[in-house]
Amino acid sequence: MSGLLDITNLRIDLGQARTPVSPVGPLDLTLDVGECLGIVGESGSGKSLTLKAILDVLPEGLVRGAGTLRVMEQGKWVEPAAKDLRGRKIGLISQEPGAALDPLMRVGDLIGEIVRLHSGCSRAESKTRAIDLLRQVGVPDPEKRATFWPHELSGGLKQRIVISMALACKSEILLCDEPTTALDVTIQAQIVDLLRDLQKQHGLGIIFVTHDLALIRQIADRICIMYAGLIVETGPSAEIFKAPQHPYTRALLAALPDIEASSGNLQPIEGTPPNPTDFSVGCRFAARCALATEACRAARPLLEKTERGTMVACFHAGVAP
Amino acid sequence: MSRAGYIAKRLLQTVPLMAGILLMVLLLLHAIPGDPARAIGGINASEETVQKIREDLGLNKSLPVQYITYIGNALQGDLGQSTRSGRSVTSIIADRLAPTIWLLLTGMVLSIIVSSVVSAISARNKDTWLDYSFVALTIGGISIPTFWAGLMLILLIALPTGLFPISGFGQGFSGHVNSIVLPATTFAIAISPVMIRALRTKFIALYRQDFVMMSRAAGLGEGAILFRHLTRHAALILITMISVQVGPMIFVSVVIEKTFALPGLGQALVNAVSQRDFPVIQGITLVTALFVTFVHLTGDILTSFLNPKMSLK
Ligand SMILES: Nc1ncnc2c1ncn2[C@@H]1O[C@H](COP(=O)(O)OP(=O)(O)OP(=O)(O)O)[C@@H](O)[C@H]1O
Ligand SMILES: [Mg+2]
Numbered sequence: 001m002s003g004l005l006d007i008t009n010l011r012i013d014l015g016q017a018r019t020p021v022s023p024v025g026p027l028d029l030t031l032d033v034g035e036c037l038g039i040v041g042e043s044g045s046g047k048s049l050t051l052k053a054i055l056d057v058l059p060e061g062l063v064r065g066a067g068t069l070r071v072m073e074q075g076k077w078v079e080p081a082a083k084d085l086r087g088r089k090i091g092l093i094s095q096e097p098g099a100a101l102d103p104l105m106r107v108g109d110l111i112g113e114i115v116r117l118h119s120g121c122s123r124a125e126s127k128t129r130a131i132d133l134l135r136q137v138g139v140p141d142p143e144k145r146a147t148f149w150p151h152e153l154s155g156g157l158k159q160r161i162v163i164s165m166a167l168a169c170k171s172e173i174l175l176c177d178e179p180t181t182a183l184d185v186t187i188q189a190q191i192v193d194l195l196r197d198l199q200k201q202h203g204l205g206i207i208f209v210t211h212d213l214a215l216i217r218q219i220a221d222r223i224c225i226m227y228a229g230l231i232v233e234t235g236p237s238a239e240i241f242k243a244p245q246h247p248y249t250r251a252l253l254a255a256l257p258d259i260e261a262s263s264g265n266l267q268p269i270e271g272t273p274p275n276p277t278d279f280s281v282g283c284r285f286a287a288r289c290a291l292a293t294e295a296c297r298a299a300r301p302l303l304e305k306t307e308r309g310t311m312v313a314c315f316h317a318g319v320a321p
Numbered sequence: 322m323s324r325a326g327y328i329a330k331r332l333l334q335t336v337p338l339m340a341g342i343l344l345m346v347l348l349l350l351h352a353i354p355g356d357p358a359r360a361i362g363g364i365n366a367s368e369e370t371v372q373k374i375r376e377d378l379g380l381n382k383s384l385p386v387q388y389i390t391y392i393g394n395a396l397q398g399d400l401g402q403s404t405r406s407g408r409s410v411t412s413i414i415a416d417r418l419a420p421t422i423w424l425l426l427t428g429m430v431l432s433i434i435v436s437s438v439v440s441a442i443s444a445r446n447k448d449t450w451l452d453y454s455f456v457a458l459t460i461g462g463i464s465i466p467t468f469w470a471g472l473m474l475i476l477l478i479a480l481p482t483g484l485f486p487i488s489g490f491g492q493g494f495s496g497h498v499n500s501i502v503l504p505a506t507t508f509a510i511a512i513s514p515v516m517i518r519a520l521r522t523k524f525i526a527l528y529r530q531d532f533v534m535m536s537r538a539a540g541l542g543e544g545a546i547l548f549r550h551l552t553r554h555a556a557l558i559l560i561t562m563i564s565v566q567v568g569p570m571i572f573v574s575v576v577i578e579k580t581f582a583l584p585g586l587g588q589a590l591v592n593a594v595s596q597r598d599f600p601v602i603q604g605i606t607l608v609t610a611l612f613v614t615f616v617h618l619t620g621d622i623l624t625s626f627l628n629p630k631m632s633l634k
Contacts, residue, residue, distance in 0.1 A: 100532055151629065165535075
């Protein structure tokens with residue numbers, strides 16, 4: 001497989017103090033052409049921030065404090081500015097399709113605006129292209145739907161509009177931030193199918209953030225388990241589901257009542273994750289971990305290769321609890 | 322309901338509103354304690370004079386008859402005669418209308434421009450010294466009395482530079498423009514601070530919206546986001562603000578007319594009140610109410626074009 005995206009040492013800082021609080025990172029991410037990378041973690045673990053940091057669209061007060069981001073461009077690794085990636089190379093799909101569209105513009109115009117921006121075509125041409133895009137993402141009767149206002153569409157259709165905007169200029173990478181969480185189950189399946197079709201058709205690389213372990217198991221080639229802003233375990237999806245090494249991953253999987261169930265949302269684990277302001281020097285999971293020792297509290301374990309081809313950040317990796 | 326239907330309905334709604342306004346205006350006369358004709362004539366007027374006033378104003382007829390007569394006359398542009406000068410109220414209003422309309426329109430346009438620009442800059446540079454100084458200026462603007470702001474402009478700009486007249490409405494178009502600059506500025510000083518505060522809050526909230534983040538992520542620049550997307554949202558707020566503020570605006574314009582000796586309706590009203598010239602008071606009240614109704618109507622119609630979610634009922 002050939003590389004598509006390579007992020008090293010990404011860190012997100014809160015404010016610009018000399019010793020900033022960093023809710024996320026430092027962490028590394030890679031993505032290959034046509035690959036689907038799943039990111040899983042509890043609420044607040046920093047999944048959304050990570051995706052937003054890739055395009056540098058973090059909420060105010062947060063900044064990308066460190067990190068290099070390279071993408072493959074015609075066989076060469078380059079390090080473009082975030083604004084040259086937005087909508088051109090990388091598209092974003094958000095958790096809440098209802099809030100992602102400007103309510104005061106017709107959806108056809110919203111898509112047309114993005115098309116015009118990236119292709120420089122005429123207004124009339126962008127209109128037909130917008131309708132083509134709507135057809136591509138499976139919106140029925142696209143000519144008519146293009147004249148609708150966002151509030152006149154269902155959640156599923158809105159998410160399709162958002163996807164079409166992310167695709168408007170042939171993005172090669174889609175960042176999906178829980179794209180199905182706000183939708184009901186049947187629509188969820190449709191959107192996931194659509195994303196997989198698009199992935200096959202265009203050879204897209206997808207980073208897929210979700211709470212749904214059963215879903216991630218189906219679609220992800222590799223997964224990253226995030227805890228309190230850090231990746232604690234990563235590797236091929238099959239390996240991680242077969243033999244999780246990190247106590248947190250084990251807890252997540254154990255909390256899953258039936259791994260074969262159609263939908264398995266994360267079950268709560270005893271305790272709560274720490275706030276970014278309370279991050280300790282040691283392992284951030286130590287407070288909730290049955291295996292924690294003095295060593296865990298004194299220093300943070302880094303990601304290390306295991307013999308199974310995965311990477312795990314734990315001094316007690318693989319030890320049965 | 323279609324938009325055309327909504328507009329038609331909204332227009333029709335103004336008919337009973339106008340009837341109500343006319344009734345209130347008529348009752349103005351009867352709000353005078355005791356005998357209105359005697360009050361208008363004054364303590365020393367003879368009984369014949371008072372009787373004549375009574376007949377001229379139709380006070381000897383029953384209220385419904387007075388009402389119907391008043392409406393009928395008003396529809397034909399006859400609002401009665403001034404009890405002081407004997408001139409027709411319509412012609413007095415016609416003479417005095419232009420400066421007031423100029424002041425209100427230029428003042429509103431200036432306030433809209435100033436508040437949009439300042440609030441957008443403030444929100445984009447939130448919590449910087451620029452934002453803080455705008456906020457400080459805004460608070461200053463809210464706390465100074467309008468007449469004082471006008472006097473300061475006269476003292477600090479008109480008198481030293483000699484560029485602008487300190488009173489009157491000037492001759493011809495350029496004269497009008499010249500003499501409206503400082504009054505319109507005073508108007509903006511009085512009205513825009515409240516609008517800036519509301520708009521700044523709105524812009525800050527808008528910049529936190531998901532769709533702004535998503536537009537950025539799709540590659541849209543800050544200019545496109547501000548001018549193609551956020552301005553529509555801001556316009557909706559502005560329209561609402563203007564509808565709500567039209568009362569204070571009229572009050573402010575009366576004060577400004579006085580400060581700059583603009584021969585407008587406000588001045589005429591103040592004079593008429595001091596002379597107890599009721600037909601003129603009634604006429605100007607009617608015109609003011611018409612203006613307020615017009616502003617609300619225009620605001621609602623514009624909103625129906627901008628906001629697809631507004632239920633057109
Ligand atoms: N605008 C913000 N300002 C300050 N801190 C923030 C902001 N947004 C998020 N955070 C902090 O960053 C951390 C990660 O937030 P993030 O939204 O990335 O979580 P998430 O993993 O996407 O959670 P969820 O599954 O609920 O979407 C949280 O602990 C939160 O407290
Ligand atoms: Mg999230």
